[in-house]
Amino acid sequence: xxxxxxxxxxxxxxxxxxxxxxxxxxxxxxxxxxxxxxxxxxxxxxxxxxxxxxxxxxxxxxxxxxxxxxxxxxxxxxxxxxxxxxxxxxxxxxxxxxxxxxxxxxxxxxxxxxxxxxxxxxxxxxxxxxxxxxxxxxxxxxxxxxxxxxxxxxxxxxxxxxxxxxxxxxxxxxxxxxxxxxxxxxxxxxxxxxxxxxxxxxxxxxxxxxxxxxxxxxxxxxxxxxxxxxxxxxxxxxxxxxxxxxxxxxxxxxxxxxxxxxxxxxxxxxxxxxxxxxxxxxxxxxxxxxxxxxxxxxxxxxxxxxxxxxxxxxxxxxxxxxxxxxxxxxxxxxxxxxxxxxxxxxxxxxxxxxxxxxxxxxxxxxxxxxxxxxxxxxxxxxxxxxxxxxxxxxxxxxxxxxxxxxxxxxxxxxxxxxxxxxxxxxxxxxxxxxxxxxxxxxxxxxxxxxxxxxxxxxxxxxxxxxxxxxxxxxxxxxxxxxxxxxxxxxxxxxxxxxxxxxxxxxxxxxxxxxxxxxxxxxxxxxxxxxxxxxxxxxxxxxxxxxxxxxxxxxxxxxxxxxxxxxxxxxxxxxxxxxxxxxxxxxxxxxxxxxxxxxxxxxxxxxxxxxx
Amino acid sequence: xxxxxxxxxxxxxxxxxxxxxxxxxxxxxxxxxxxxxxxxxxxxxxxxxxxxxxxxxxxxxxxxxxxxxxxxxxxxxxxxxxxxxxxxxxxxxxxxxxxxxxxxxxxxxxxxxxxxxxxxxxxxxxxxxxxxxxxxxxxxxxxxxxxxxxxxxxxxxxxxxxxxxxxxxxxxxxxxxxxxxxxxxxxxxxxxxxxxxxxx
Numbered sequence: 001x002x003x004x005x006x007x008x009x010x011x012x013x014x015x016x017x018x019x020x021x022x023x024x025x026x027x028x029x030x031x032x033x034x035x036x037x038x039x040x041x042x043x044x045x046x047x048x049x050x051x052x053x054x055x056x057x058x059x060x061x062x063x064x065x066x067x068x069x070x071x072x073x074x075x076x077x078x079x080x081x082x083x084x085x086x087x088x089x090x091x092x093x094x095x096x097x098x099x100x101x102x103x104x105x106x107x108x109x110x111x112x113x114x115x116x117x118x119x120x121x122x123x124x125x126x127x128x129x130x131x132x133x134x135x136x137x138x139x140x141x142x143x144x145x146x147x148x149x150x151x152x153x154x155x156x157x158x159x160x161x162x163x164x165x166x167x168x169x170x171x172x173x174x175x176x177x178x179x180x181x182x183x184x185x186x187x188x189x190x191x192x193x194x195x196x197x198x199x200x201x202x203x204x205x206x207x208x209x210x211x212x213x214x215x216x217x218x219x220x221x222x223x224x225x226x227x228x229x230x231x232x233x234x235x236x237x238x239x240x241x242x243x244x245x246x247x248x249x250x251x252x253x254x255x256x257x258x259x260x261x262x263x264x265x266x267x268x269x270x271x272x273x274x275x276x277x278x279x280x281x282x283x284x285x286x287x288x289x290x291x292x293x294x295x296x297x298x299x300x301x302x303x304x305x306x307x308x309x310x311x312x313x314x315x316x317x318x319x320x321x322x323x324x325x326x327x328x329x330x331x332x333x334x335x336x337x338x339x340x341x342x343x344x345x346x347x348x349x350x351x352x353x354x355x356x357x358x359x360x361x362x363x364x365x366x367x368x369x370x371x372x373x374x375x376x377x378x379x380x381x382x383x384x385x386x387x388x389x390x391x392x393x394x395x396x397x398x399x400x401x402x403x404x405x406x407x408x409x410x411x412x413x414x415x416x417x418x419x420x421x422x423x424x425x426x427x428x429x430x431x432x433x434x435x436x437x438x439x440x441x442x443x444x445x446x447x448x449x450x451x452x453x454x455x456x457x458x459x460x461x462x463x464x465x466x467x468x469x470x471x472x473x474x475x476x477x478x479x480x481x482x483x484x485x486x487x488x489x490x491x492x493x494x495x496x497x498x499x500x501x502x503x504x505x506x507x508x509x510x511x512x513x514x515x516x517x518x519x520x521x522x523x524x525x526x527x528x529x530x531x532x533x534x535x536x537x538x539x540x541x542x543x544x545x546x547x548x549x550x551x552x553x554x555x556x557x558x559x560x561x562x563x564x565x566x567x568x569x570x571x572x573x574x575x576x577x578x579x580x581x582x583x584x585x586x587x588x589x590x591x592x593x594x595x596x597x598x599x600x601x602x603x604x605x606x607x608x609x610x611x
Numbered sequence: 612x613x614x615x616x617x618x619x620x621x622x623x624x625x626x627x628x629x630x631x632x633x634x635x636x637x638x639x640x641x642x643x644x645x646x647x648x649x650x651x652x653x654x655x656x657x658x659x660x661x662x663x664x665x666x667x668x669x670x671x672x673x674x675x676x677x678x679x680x681x682x683x684x685x686x687x688x689x690x691x692x693x694x695x696x697x698x699x700x701x702x703x704x705x706x707x708x709x710x711x712x713x714x715x716x717x718x719x720x721x722x723x724x725x726x727x728x729x730x731x732x733x734x735x736x737x738x739x740x741x742x743x744x745x746x747x748x749x750x751x752x753x754x755x756x757x758x759x760x761x762x763x764x765x766x767x768x769x770x771x772x773x774x775x776x777x778x779x780x781x782x783x784x785x786x787x788x789x790x791x792x793x794x795x796x797x798x799x800x801x802x803x804x805x806x807x808x809x810x811x
Binding site for chain 2: 203389447
């Protein structure tokens with residue numbers, strides 16, 4: 001891609017290829033834009049003014065739009081973009097990104113597609129951070145912040161970040177893997193300006209290194225330390241000392257190896273915390289602190305700024321009342337690792353009037369959800385996870401819980417709900433009661449399960465959601481679904497950007513409805529549904545506007561995918577084999593395709609064939 | 612359409628069950644290659660229970676009343692379904708185990724000469740050495756080595772326990788599992804007093 005060739009498709013900033021209309025609007029030179037501005041104003045002044053103005057533009061979508069106005073704006077926007085977001089690390093190479101954006105301070109990169117979380121992709125598929133780390137080291141030595149999601153990060157990469165970026169301040173790793181405690185040790189020991197180290201749902205290997213002890217002595221700038229996903233013992237005394245010398249610490253999320261007694265000590269040290277992950281929330285096996293239990297209630301009461309509470313990894317419910325003092329101020333509560341009953345939940349939730357985000361296990365049953373609905377009138381996000389993630393006839397939560405939530409929590413914007421059974425009526429009720437819904441993800445765990453009351457498919461329920469929830473951008477469907485459900489989505493889901501489909505639909509028509517009807521569709525992930533090559537063809541007009549398409553265990557054939565690859569040169573079409581599949585099978589196990597400026601990647605493993 | 616059923620594993624409910632299966636859904640080896648929709652069989656998670664393996668994951672049981680009258684045959688677990696991250700699954704599995712086995716197995720521990728008792732969770736330990744070390748740490752004393760013939764002879768302290776029958780036994784005499792299931796409380800005696808217990 002040459003930046004000088006104006007006739008060529010506009011370089012996508014966020015890899016969002018523009019529609020035909022926008023492309024044709026590109027003006028030609030830098031000085032020729034505005035007739036009112038005669039050549040009395042030197043171009044450089046204009047650019048300086050523009051630069052100052054564009055500094056204020058933060059939204060990346062606004063920036064992408066600005067960069068398309070003309071070459072001058074393109075250039076200046078590139079100079080003023082300080083936060084670089086790349087939604088698919090393979091859509092653009094590190095070299096290309098660093099060439100265009102020269103003053104980046106923060107990098108946000110995403111790697112593997114979401115279905116990789118569920119073992120649907122063999123390990124070592126890719127998404128390596130390493131080439132990016134090296135490129136950044138050369139191009140942005142002043143880099144301060146890196147945020148990675150679903151990337152493979154090695155210990156060496158962590159060392160690179162700490163050693164080559166002197167002012168590095170913030171590292172956030174979400175759903176990443178490939179590194180261990182020894183990498184963390186190097187990272188924290190060398191990163192003297194560190195403010196944020198957030199390890200979220202990442203896999204950290206236990207190299208038996210005491211990384212907590214590696215934080216440098218003296219006052220630390222730490223504002224956030226999140227390590228609840230790290231499955232190894234930590235040196236508590238070192239952690240205690242670290243917290244004691246981190247006066248700016250606001251967010252602390254402990255792993256399950258921290259006992260409630262240890263939690264107490266940390267809370268006493270840091271009553272200024274706003275976000276707390278409590279660790280195990282049970283006593284250590286070897287009690288040895290003294291004969292009396294510490295006053296946990298007082299410790300919580302002292303944390304007047306606490307708004308976000310999580311953890312409870314090995315909860316002993318007897319200790320729950322300790323959190324009463326903070327309930328009234330909580331805006332976010334995560335009980336999704338706490339196997340508690342409705343009776344145990346009620347005294348807590350009845351005090352949480354300000355709650356906006358609530359994650360919980362279905363152990364609280366419909367009754368627990370009713371209690372939530374009764375109190376949490378400000379609830380925006382609800383996630384209900386299953387204690388027993390297997391397909392079954394009976395489950396503790398059902399349409400009763402969903403109905404109750406829809407009636408009590410009218411401001412709901414985002415819901416993720418796992419259940420064994422659901423009725424269209426309850427889903428329709430939610431579509432009407434909660435018009436602000438932006439994210440609706442319903443997982444009826446029994447595959448192909450119809451409405452148990454009417455025997456009908458779940459088409460009408462999901463149809464009502466796309467019809468009534470006008471702000472909906474993310475949808476995950478489940479249960480017995482015919483092509484009709486997808487017809488509804490295509491007709492009404494005009495703002496849908498992310499769609500997840502599993503074990504649904506009857507024929508190619510379903511996929512066609514969606515590909516032809518949803519202009520904002522960016523991410524489409526489909527598994528085990530009867531969609532074939534014809535359906536795939538129906539999306540040719542749209543694939544350049546999407547971040548990716550994932551289809552596994554559908555009815556695609558190799559030659560069908562080849563056709564797509566030939567028709568669309570800027571699309572990388574990966575066919576991923578599972579261990580026992582033959583390379584020359586015509587049947588495609590998994591298709592993962594995405595737009596890219598770089599063509600086929602060079603780091604693809606053997607089980608990936610790029611067509 | 613012929614459906615071959617694995618008669619060894621199931622009750623042959625398949626033969627009489629109404630289903631809407633996708634064409635060719637069967638777990639026959641030769642047919643698999645032409646039917647991509649049933650590939651799941653190959654990627655079944657290893658931890659699934661031993662249920663009928665002949666049922667294709669993409670078949671649909673007739674809806675409605677059937678579900679309420681009789682539970683459908685147990686479906687095999689499919690890879691990545693339901694969509695829960697394995698980290699979460701593992702965490703919940705271990706907490707469930709705790710639930711089932713009871714939240715810890717706390718027993719009282721007394722030490723001769725100490726003014727108050729302590730409690731420890733026996734579930735946490737996997738062996739005698741681990742337990743003894745923990746006791747040593749907790750009470751700041753030395754227990755020393757166990758020998759089958761002499762018990763804890765020569766040590767300052769000897770750990771004993773009361774078993775289900777109400778008898779006081781020397782810790783270490785029986786296999787660990789038996790100890791765990793029969794120990795009701797622990798008493799750490801002064802070495803001099805324990806001498807009588809050591810001789811079996």
